[in-house]
Amino acid sequence: MxxxxxxxxxxxxxxxxxxxxxxxxxxxxxxxxxxxxxxxxxxxxxxxxxxxxxxxxxxxxxxxxxxxxxxxxxxxxxxxxxxxxxxxxxxxxxxxxxxxxxxxxxxxxxxxxxxxxxxxxKKAQEEIRGPILVAALLSVVLAAGIGWVVARGPARRLEAMARAASDFAGGRTAVRAEAGGDDEVAVLARSLNRMADELQERLVLLERERSQLRTVLEGMVEGVVLTDPTGRILLANDAFRRIFNAQLPVEGRRPLETARVPALQEAIESALEADEPVTREIALGGAQDKVIQASLASIRESGETVGAVAVFHDVSELKRLERVRREFVANVSHELRTPLTAIKGYAETLRDGGLRDPETAAEFVRVIHRHAERLRALIEDLLDLAAVEQGEARIDLAPVALRDVATQAEAVARPAAAGKRHTLTLDVPGDLPRVLADRDRLGQVLINLLDNAVKFTPEGGRIEVSARPSSGRVVVSVKDNGVGIPPEDLGRIFERFYRVGRSRDRREGGTGLGLAIAKHLTQAMGGTIEVESSTGSGTTFRVSLPAA
Known part of the structure; x- marks a missing residue:
């Protein structure tokens, strides 16, 4: 013990x-x-x-x-x-x-x-004492039995017992000696079989413990690797293979041979040479685009390095969220600073004598009011987006007639469209199945999409709102023939403050949050939103909602 x-x-x-x-x-x-x-x-x-x-x-x-x-x-x-x-x-x-x-x-x-x-x-000692006594007794009985059998000459049964004992020693514990009869050889065979039963139970227990260890390792989301002193992999769990897209088999090979990541090989070698634990960040480029945090340490016995153990955490999502947070803070600061700077400048001009010129003063007041309205819109959009993202926005799902909502959204967008001489058409049949949505929130989504189309379509453009049923859902589309969106920007247009042209949304008076709000509201109603576009060919946004 x-x-x-x-x-x-x-x-x-x-x-x-x-x-x-x-x-x-x-x-x-x-x-x-x-x-x-x-x-x-x-x-x-x-x-x-x-x-x-x-x-x-x-x-x-x-x-x-x-x-x-x-x-x-x-x-x-x-x-x-x-x-x-x-x-x-x-x-x-x-x-x-x-x-x-x-x-x-x-x-x-x-x-x-x-x-x-x-x-x-003491309990363990008692458990061991029994098998020891049995083994000692068995040895005595076996010696006596052999002498008796030799004297009697039944060599066949002794040979069978010897073969059974050899099988036991080789790990074939399912084999049993012939134990028929009541003579001394039969008693000896039964004792041998009891020993085989105990050995089999112990082997089963050992295998169960090994299986539990494997289950723990395979159930971990972190990758785990154990190496020998030369850096060759002795053990690796599925999470390691998944994180590094490792080629199988990994055991017996160096990390570079199976994962093709030089930084991983360097980290293992550093851990084997270091006296202290080693921490590394490993960037996986290409299609994986992951950031892995590695914690490694050498394993020492009697002052000698006998291997290394490493644990790998996929921190890609944490890194992405940190980047989004930094960009969000920078963008909010910029969006707030621009109108505040303008308001401050015009107010100081009025304070320093601009009020004496009524015409100039009136223009300055209009500019201040316009920037104040932009600040109000930005703050309202920020609060609205935060509420939706945190699940705090009220969403009342009910059967909604899509044509009614689309007609109201088109009426809101029509003055701005007329100001740019756009042709705005509505193709939403009245007999469409109702959709399961929040009427006001769905209207907000369509207004945001129409507002986006009006802003970024050159004068005299065409904007169409249409809807069609599709496999138990209804898909509403907002299509324009505007400037379009380059392929490299399509994946990010639903991010907060992201602009295809870094200044054009600000020039058009937007807050940069309309598409982000549209995406989160659509998802909150159980729907999806997607975009199809190419530069110079216009853009189509499709909102898919479940039919009621």
Whole structure:
């Protein structure tokens, strides 16, 4: 039991060695290791403070006494590993303790300690004593039986038993010796078969534990790799293969041979050479376009590197969200600064004497009012978009006659279209199936799309609103023959503040949020929105909604 506990302690040490900071989350780590190993696990820093314990949490963990004076901790800090059998004041029972430095070469990383009650040790000893006695008895019986059989001369049955024993030794535990009859040879055969049964049970248990480990690894979203001292892969889970699009098989090969990512190979080599854990960001270009955060550490035994372990997190979405956040802050700042600067400039001019010229003053007031209206529209759109994105916008789904909503949206857009001499047509049959939507929100979507078409279609253009049923849904289209959208911009036009021409939307008076609002409102109503366009050929937006 002590040897097993020592091996389990080394395993826990190797798992904790890859953790860059044990101060935060040590108790959760101890709980997880305790569940996996079925033992009490304690994580202690170099000063003796208990950071985590499977049997303690909350106030109990905060109030536990310092463990720097525990014999096994003292020995582990001095020699790397310590063992003790003593009474636990915390658990009030006799325990077997085995402690080890988390980093064999650096005592400052702290101590991991495993413990098992002596009652469990005695139970294990009792479990082992039986098979040992049986084996000893079997040996005596076998020797006596062989002598008796030799004396009797039934060589065939002895040869059969020998073959069965050889099969057992070779791992073929399903084979059984012939145990018919009541003579001494039959008794011996039955004893041999009982040993085979016990061996088979132990092998099944071992395979179950290995299967559980594989299940844990394969269930992780993080990629995990274990290498030998030369950097060849010993073990890799499915997440690693998926993240790096690795070629199979990966075991026995170098990372560069299976993943074709030089930065991955360099990270593994650095971890094998380093004394401390290594962190890398690996950018996967091409079609994958991923950013992977790698945490790696060498595995050392007796001061020698015996391999490396690496954990890979796909942080692509976090990086994208961070980029979107930065762009959003920059765009909002710019959109607010422009009208505020104009308002401030015209107001200062009026303050410094511009009011004496009524005509100039009136023009300045009109400009200030126009910029104030733009600020109001921008803030309203921002609030509206935030509410929709956070699921706080009120969406009342009900059967809606699409023709009525399209007619109202067309009436709102008609004055602006007439101002640019556009031809605006409506082709929405009255007998279309009703759609399941929020009437006001659907109208807002169509108005935003029509407003976009009016703005970016040169004077004298054509804009058409049409709708058709399609496989249990209704698709409404807003089509124009305007300037179109280049292919490289199509994937981003629904982003907040994104402009195909960096200044044209601002020149047309938009906030840059109309399409983003249209997309999120459509999705909130259970619909989809897509765009088809090419430069110089116009643009078509299609909104698909479920039929009521």
């Amino acid at each position: 002590a040897s097993r506990l020592t091996e389990e302690t080394r395993l826990a040490r190797d798992l904790l060695l890859s953790e860059p900071d044990l101060t935060a989350g040590a108790d959760a780590l101890a709980d997880r290791l305790g569940r996996d190993l079925g033992l009490r696990v304690t994580i202690i820093d170099a000063s003796g403070k208990v950071l985590g314990d499977t049997d303690l949490d909350g106030e109990a963990l905060l109030s536990v006494e310092n463990h720097a004076d525990r014999p096994e901790v003292i020995e582990a800090m001095r020699a790397g590993t310590g063992r003790a059998v003593r009474y636990s004041r915390t658990l009030t029972e006799n325990m077997l303790y085995v402690a080890s430095r988390i980093d064999p070469d650096d005592p400052s990383r702290g101590i991991v300690r495993l413990a098992v009650p002596l009652t469990d040790v």
